Amino acid sequence: MADLVSHPDEVKVVSKRFGKGATNLDRYLELDGYKAVQKALAMGPDAIINEVKNSGLRGRGGAGFSTGMKWSFVPKQSPKPKYVLCNGDESEPGTCKDRLIFEHDPHAVIEGVVIAGLSVGSHVGYIYVRGEYRYLSEIMQKAIRDAYARGFLGKNIFGSGYDFDVYWHGGAGAYEVGEESALMESLEGKRGIPRIRPPFPAVVGLWGGPTIINNAETLANVPHIIMGGAEWYAGLGPPKNGGTRLFCLSGHLSRPGVYELPMGYNLKKMIYEVAGGIPNGRKLKAVVPGGASTPVLTADEVDVGMDFDSLAKAGSMLGSGGVVVLDDATCMVKFALRTIKFYQHESCGWCIPCREGTDWLKKTLARFHAGAGLKKDIDNIYYLAENMLGRTFCPLGDAAAMPTMAFVKKFRKEFEDHLEGKPCPYEPLGRTMELPVLAH
Amino acid sequence: MRFSEQFEQRFTEMLGHYPTKRSVLVPTLLYAQDEAGFLSDEIIHEIAGRLDLTDLEVRNVISYYSMLTTKPRGKYNVQVCTNIACMLRGGEELLEHCSKKLGIGHKGTTADGLFSLEEVECIGACSWAPAVQVNYDFHENLTTVKMDKILDGYKSKV
Numbered sequence: 272m273a274d275l276v277s278h279p280d281e282v283k284v285v286s287k288r289f290g291k292g293a294t295n296l297d298r299y300l301e302l303d304g305y306k307a308v309q310k311a312l313a314m315g316p317d318a319i320i321n322e323v324k325n326s327g328l329r330g331r332g333g334a335g336f337s338t339g340m341k342w343s344f345v346p347k348q349s350p351k352p353k354y355v356l357c358n359g360d361e362s363e364p365g366t367c368k369d370r371l372i373f374e375h376d377p378h379a380v381i382e383g384v385v386i387a388g389l390s391v392g393s394h395v396g397y398i399y400v401r402g403e404y405r406y407l408s409e410i411m412q413k414a415i416r417d418a419y420a421r422g423f424l425g426k427n428i429f430g431s432g433y434d435f436d437v438y439w440h441g442g443a444g445a446y447e448v449g450e451e452s453a454l455m456e457s458l459e460g461k462r463g464i465p466r467i468r469p470p471f472p473a474v475v476g477l478w479g480g481p482t483i484i485n486n487a488e489t490l491a492n493v494p495h496i497i498m499g500g501a502e503w504y505a506g507l508g509p510p511k512n513g514g515t516r517l518f519c520l521s522g523h524l525s526r527p528g529v530y531e532l533p534m535g536y537n538l539k540k541m542i543y544e545v546a547g548g549i550p551n552g553r554k555l556k557a558v559v560p561g562g563a564s565t566p567v568l569t570a571d572e573v574d575v576g577m578d579f580d581s582l583a584k585a586g587s588m589l590g591s592g593g594v595v596v597l598d599d600a601t602c603m604v605k606f607a608l609r610t611i612k613f614y615q616h617e618s619c620g621w622c623i624p625c626r627e628g629t630d631w632l633k634k635t636l637a638r639f640h641a642g643a644g645l646k647k648d649i650d651n652i653y654y655l656a657e658n659m660l661g662r663t664f665c666p667l668g669d670a671a672a673m674p675t676m677a678f679v680k681k682f683r684k685e686f687e688d689h690l691e692g693k694p695c696p697y698e699p700l701g702r703t704m705e706l707p708v709l710a711h
Numbered sequence: 712m713r714f715s716e717q718f719e720q721r722f723t724e725m726l727g728h729y730p731t732k733r734s735v736l737v738p739t740l741l742y743a744q745d746e747a748g749f750l751s752d753e754i755i756h757e758i759a760g761r762l763d764l765t766d767l768e769v770r771n772v773i774s775y776y777s778m779l780t781t782k783p784r785g786k787y788n789v790q791v792c793t794n795i796a797c798m799l800r801g802g803e804e805l806l807e808h809c810s811k812k813l814g815i816g817h818k819g820t821t822a823d824g825l826f827s828l829e830e831v832e833c834i835g836a837c838s839w840a841p842a843v844q845v846n847y848d849f850h851e852n853l854t855t856v857k858m859d860k861i862l863d864g865y866k867s868k869v
Contacts, residue, residue, distance in 0.1 A: 273839055273851065364794045364833040401777050402741055403834050405847035438728040441738040444778030446832065461734035462775040478730050521796040521837035526836045563795055593837060595796055610800050613832055
């Protein structure tokens with residue numbers, strides 16, 4: 272469905288089988304499929320966890336937590352069943368990578384789930400695919416059925432005496448469900464409202480049992496780590512940022528697309544060389560480096576390595592790998608408004624700072640963009656966002672607050688340009704007018 | 712209320728996947744909606760009964776998920792993404808174009824019941840923006856000209 276792109280700088284690990292027909296099980300086996308799971312069966316739990324820990328693999332969903340470490344938190348003994356949950360509810364604006372994995376290499380996700388299960392002594396895994404991805408859920412269901420038919424799943428997998436079941440699960444439209452605790456609620460058939468932590472899912476998760484929750488891209492990396500070894504994988508990126516990433520390049524670019532590049536790859540190079548630069552003779556204004564929730568970088572800040580630690584140092588986050596590029600004709604107030612409109616729509620309403628905060632930010636920004644901003648509102652927007660930080664059950668509140676603060680801080684002048692009834696300097700006034708214009 | 716054989720098969724199979732009945736609720740509601748067009752009182756009551764839930768508990772879940780609806784929609788639900796990546800490449804203009812062409816606004820349905828229009832949040836097609844989903848089909852790298860062809864294509868399917 273979605274077009275594939277390529278560039279000589281790519282290092283293909285997760286995307287190695289893209290476009291090679293690997294949804295077909297026989298083809299997948301030809302391409303070294305299901306070897307990792309057999310190797311993992313022979314390795315045993317501790318060796319698997321150590322390998323993944325040493326590989327420097329960090330969560331590809333956004334938080335960037337060490338995957339091996341996460342697995343090691345699951346108690347060895349548990350009176351309740353343990354579960355593996357693959358998060359394929361991809362919905363962070365700017366992110367479209369898990370989609371390609373499900374489309375081109377569904378068995379790699381299954382393998383990742385089984386290996387994660389082996390590492391903690393679990394016997395059941397669920398693969399949650401967002402509801403909009405119906406065609407992918409069908410690909411995944413077929414892949415699971417095919418794996419069962421060969422004895423790769425179910426009782427006594429690969430004749431090892433170990434039982435492991437994998438099931439698919441579908442969502443029905445909710446960004447919030449991509450958050451791990453809301454994901455569990457959704458899988459249990461409820462509204463996707465976050466749970467308070469601790470206890471963390473590794474101890475109390477699905478139906479009260481210890482649960483490993485990993486992003487689909489994270490799990491699709493695992494078989495490659497088992498086969499290639501921790502040292503090789505870690506060496507692909509800078510220290511503590513092992514491997515590669517599927518970077519989803521979008522926005523004002525000549526060659527947008529999903530490219531697999533080593534961790535730490537320079538952002539400037541990514542924009543100008545890999546994705547062909549900014550079209551229409553325009554210049555770069557800003558980049559959202561890791562999905563809508565990550566703080567924006569200005570054109571002067573793009574000479575930075577795209578890995579978790581370098582971006583943290585630059586005051587942003589690597590997030591989910593969604594790189595959204597903005598040219599100099601983009602109105603940052605409008606962009607901030609569209610971003611907050613999303614979070615306001617997706618806030619589940621459980622925590623007041625997020626429910627009310629996103630709503631007031633949206634209203635204030637809408638008024639601002641309509642040309643009726645008050646000078647004091649610029650600080651109010653920042654203050655309101657700042658007060659949402661860390662005051663909610665789940666990170667949606669932070670996800671809305673962090674980019675908003677960065678927009679105000681780094682593009683204050685554009686907010687000032689909208690004051691005193693001045694029309695938006697970047698486009699005709701009134702496009703997104705949603706509120707009556709207030710008197711000063 | 713009668714569902715298709717495929718629905719029943721899948722429903723029975725899914726019940727075996729989880730330790731609690733209720734876990735099948737979200738995907739089951741979506742599959743039921745696919746068959747009936749929307750989640751009527753009758754469907755809600757039927758599914759609640761099967762899963763030992765009250766109608767209210769099911770409604771509670773429906774109201775949370777953006778794809779689920781208790782109101783009838785057109786045969787083809789045109790979902791235009793205007794989130795950041797699509798917005799930068801003309802998603803809003805595309806929405807406006809669809810709105811003019813179909814003569815309906817956000818969540819409106821044409822008089823002949825053929826099309827509904829919806830402004831949606833990110834559908835995961837950012838690198839191929841602007842993008843639209845018609846029911847479950849993705850259409851990407853769109854222009855208004857391509858969009859017209861797509862809409863005409865659905866029209867001629869009937």
